[in-house]
Each structure stands twice: as structure tokens, then as C-alpha cells.
Amino acid sequence: MPSIIEKDALIIGGGIAGLWMLNRLRTQGYDVLLLEKNKLGSGQTIASQGMIHGGIKYALSGNLNTASEAIADMPEQWENCLAGTGDIDLSDTNILSKHYYMWPQNSLRSRFNAFLGSKALRGKVTKVGENNYPDFFQTHIKGPLYELKDIVLDVPSLLNSLSKKHQSNIKLFNCAKEWNIEKNAEGEFKSLTLKQDDETFIVRAKQIIISSGEGSKDFLKKLIPDEKLPNEMQMQLRPLQMTIVKHKHSDPIHVHCVADQLTATPEVTITSHKCKDGDTAWYLGGELAESGANRTEEEQIKVAKNKIGELFPWCDLSNARWHSFFINRAEALTKNGKRPETASIHQYLNISLCWPSKLTLAPDLGQQIINIFQGKNIPPSNYTNSDLDNLKFPGIATPPWDSMP
Ligand SMILES: Cc1cc2nc3c(=O)[nH]c(=O)nc-3n(C[C@H](O)[C@H](O)[C@H](O)COP(=O)(O)OP(=O)(O)OC[C@H]3O[C@@H](n4cnc5c(N)ncnc54)[C@H](O)[C@@H]3O)c2cc1C
Secondary structure, eight states: OOOEEEEEEEEEEOSHHHHHHHHHHHHHHEEEEEEESBBTTTTTTHOOOOOOOOOOOHHTTTTOHHHHHHHHHHHHHHHHHHHHHSSSSOOOSSSSEEEEEEEEOOOHHHHHHHHTSGGGGTEEEOOOGGGGSSTTTTTTTTOEEEEEEEEEEHHHHHHHHHHGGGGEEEOOOOOSSSSEEEETOOOSSSEEEEEETTEEEEEEEEEEEEOOGGHHHHHHHHOOGGGOOOGGEEEEEEEEEEEEEEEEEOOOOOOOEEEEOOOOOEEEEEEEEEOOSSSSEEEEEEEHHHHHHSSOHHHHHHHHHHHHHHOOOTTOTTTTTEEEEEEEEEEETTTTTTTSSSSSSEEHHHHEEEEEEEEGGGHHHHHHHHHHHHTTOOOOOOOOOOTTSSSOOOBBBOOOGGGGO
């Protein structure tokens, strides 16, 4: 006999989106099950740089546009969560840096510096006095150097904070393998049948929430016939090639290195991470990663070595280990293929397709899902289900600098 499990919501995918929504819905009393096919965060989330930004990066294109406005409230919401006073308790998440720096290297070309010092950004960007430069930059750069209010988080510890109180609601299961979906006559999601070893579970849920990143497309295919799939439920992929430099220098750097042009993408965006073996990893994103999508791994490492050598000539990296890998950003389709500016949830009957667009925008996504449940008048149920004890908790993904060859 199959076990029948009744839930208010079934979430597919345990990256930042799925985990944030699980927390918000559980706090409102909803009975929720999250299924993850791999380890938590395995897709984009564990590969992210962990920056919670307030939009200044996007203001670099010259004006404070929709992207920077949508994101402006986010750092405060995260800070409340990190202090244990927000919608979700993240008080045990490690903060890698409370500031992010912006270093326009060509300080003589002042268009950029004038913008960073402009009235529009007052209070959001501070020029750092030379005596207060972070250790890594001390005496080495002429400046100027700017401090942004952005923070950098340790993503594995964030995933741990988001999952540890809900382990019995988070289960390892590959929804693309042994499973079957049942819909009602109107096409609404009714149940998902899972087979594991000799057991069969039928999970019924009022709402199914798809937060499977790049995997969403395959899952959606099983739920909505191609001809009925609304345009706004299409996905776009933006490929990146990220680079890791592993070495023994211990001074951390968290910096956008920006060239002379005002664009939303810094030349190189660097975050620093402590590796399990005690080494430091610099994780390199920004334009280097975007243009790197068109290079081979060898070419990317060559370009990265040249760029880092040019930026930090005083830093000896002769014993460093270099590694790069490809990863896609999976997002809602935009008209021009550019980055979406907001988090979004697309509804089709009782199916929600969720795109945070950025780690930073997870609180916005969390509020949107609560609004949907309240808007549909879905009351929290008092189900007394077995919690799928035979399915395991997936565990947390390993960050790329601890899994590099
Ligand atoms: C290299 C990189 C750096 C980034 N840096 C930043 C940053 O510094 N700051 C920022 O704000 N944003 C950043 N982002 C963006 C941010 O990481 C993403 O927007 C966000 O992590 C997406 O989260 P998600 O939960 O939607 O998807 P994902 O993290 O991709 O999670 C999807 C999950 O679904 C699971 N899954 C897939 N298919 C199935 C299935 N069939 N059944 C069950 N589970 C399934 C996957 O295993 C995965 O765990 C970065 C992105 C990348 C790629």
C-alpha cells in the first residue's frame, strides 16, 4: 500500500529560493515538503559569491534604475535576519565581510570617481581614507577606494541555517527518475508519486512550487503541456566561467575592480573564502566570468592570471593553484536576454515557478510566495502525516574551492 502524504505545498529544489520559501511558509504554519535531487544548494547557490548587494553595482551604468531600486531594501532585510530579528533567523550564518569595496583602478580618469562621489549615491558609498585601507591594499594602491554597504556571506553556513530546523521537511529525491504526476481535469497539480526502494509515497499538495533552477524546465514539461506553457514561464540561461585562485595569503579581499567605463559589470569581482585545508581561495566573477563563457578553461586561466597580475603586482602567486569551471545562471526569460531586474513568481493554476534572479532577492521572493498563499486564501492545515522517514536529508553542497581537482 502506498503511503499518502498530504501537504499544503510541495517545493521542488533546495537552492536559496526553495529553502527561503520553505522557511517563510513554515513560519506561517503551512505544512511543506521540499524535495531536492542532490545536495542543498548544488546548483547556482553554492557557486554564488555570497554577495548581498544594495544595487550600487547596477547603478554603475549611470543611473539608479529599476534593478538598483528593487534591490535597495534587501541588505536591511538580510541584516535583520542575520541579527535574528527578521523574517528568518540567520543569526548563525557566517558573515565573511561586512563591507564590499570598489576600486576604480584608473583614478586619473575621473568620470567614474565623480559618479561614485555624486549626490545620488551619498550615504550608500563612502570613500575610504588611505589609513583605513584593508590590509591587502595598504601602501600598495594609490586609490581612491570606495566602501559599499554590501555584505558577503559564507553560503554553506547560510544553507545550514536555512535547513537545520526543517530537516524532516527536506528530503533527498530525484524527481526526474522514479516519479509520476497526477493532475485533475482542469490541469491542476494533484499529486506526485515517488518510489524509493520498495516503498511508494503519494504526495498530495494544494500548491506545487518549482524552484529547481536550470532543472525547472524539465520538471515544468511534466506539469504543463508545451502548447499551454505561458511565455512568461520560459527560462533563459546566462553562461559564466568562474575562476578560483587558491593560495596561502591570508588577508581577505572583497572587491569590485572596475575599469574606466560605467557599466553594471565590474571587470573582476573578487570574494575570499577559507578552504577546508586552511588555504585561501579568491573567487573571480564579473566581466572576467561573463566573457570567460566563450573561452576554453586553459584560455580562461591565462586571461585570469594576466588580469590578477596586472591588478596586484605586489602579490606573489607563483605557488597558487588555478582552476575554472562553467556554470549557467538560470532565470526568467527577458525580452532582450539581459539579467532580470527583480525576483519573480509565475503562476499557472496551482503551479508556481520561482526565480530569485539573485541570492540577494530571496527575501523578496519569500514575501511573494506568502502573498500568493494569502491571496488564494489557502489556510494552513493541521495535517498529521508521516514525514517520509525513509527518505534522507540531502546534506549541504560543497563549495567549488573545496571540491576543485
Ligand atoms: C557563479 C555565480 C555567482 C553568483 N553570485 C551571486 C552573488 O554574489 N550575489 C547574488 O545575489 N546572486 C548571485 N548569483 C545568483 C544566485 O546565485 C542565483 O540567483 C540563485 O542562487 C538561484 O537560486 P535557485 O534556488 O533559484 O537555484 P539553484 O541554486 O540553482 O537551486 C536549484 C536546486 O534545484 C535542484 N533541482 C534541480 N532539478 C531538480 C529536480 N528535478 N528535483 C529536485 N531537485 C532539483 C538542484 O539540485 C538545486 O539544488 C550568482 C550566480 C552564479 C551562477
